[in-house]
Amino acid sequence: MKNLLRLVALASLVLFVATALPAQTNKPAPCTAPEYRQLDFWVGDWDAFDVDNQKVPAARAHVTSILQGCSLLEDYQQIDGLHGQSFSTYDRSRNVWHQTWVTNRGSLLVVEGKMEGDKLVLRGTANILKADYRVTWERDSKGVRETAVASKDGGKTWEPVFDMVFRPHSATEGK
16 A cells, blocks of 8 residues: 555656646747847946037936847936837847837837948838938947937938947946
């Protein structure tokens, strides 16, 4: 009788373990392809400066890798009260980067694009500007540079929208 009870207990334990543990698959983890890491250089806690005035920060930005590395979340707060957030992700099915940006002032920007050399270049239409829009991120010697230009004539001419550099946040910046 003891052996039968041990056998039942062991069978119950095996059954419990087999059903309690997630099934092992040979499926690779999502978002592990190198393309998903192309914008990782932007992840961090940043002070953002206009390229022409790098003494006083214009904004603070937090860029975080989220959703198991499948997306970047940007939280951007300018000193004038503008607050914006973006989600950036690599769409492997189409081989493009996609970003959706919204602000507390009603702006919406949806841009897509690819790496062009060492730069990520995304294009779309800015609702608030009623214009074609192109934004570029690239590493620079001290952090990240982000530039944006807009065209109201279908891309014949481009006007600067902003040119910013992101530097690692310093608690003493601007003091």
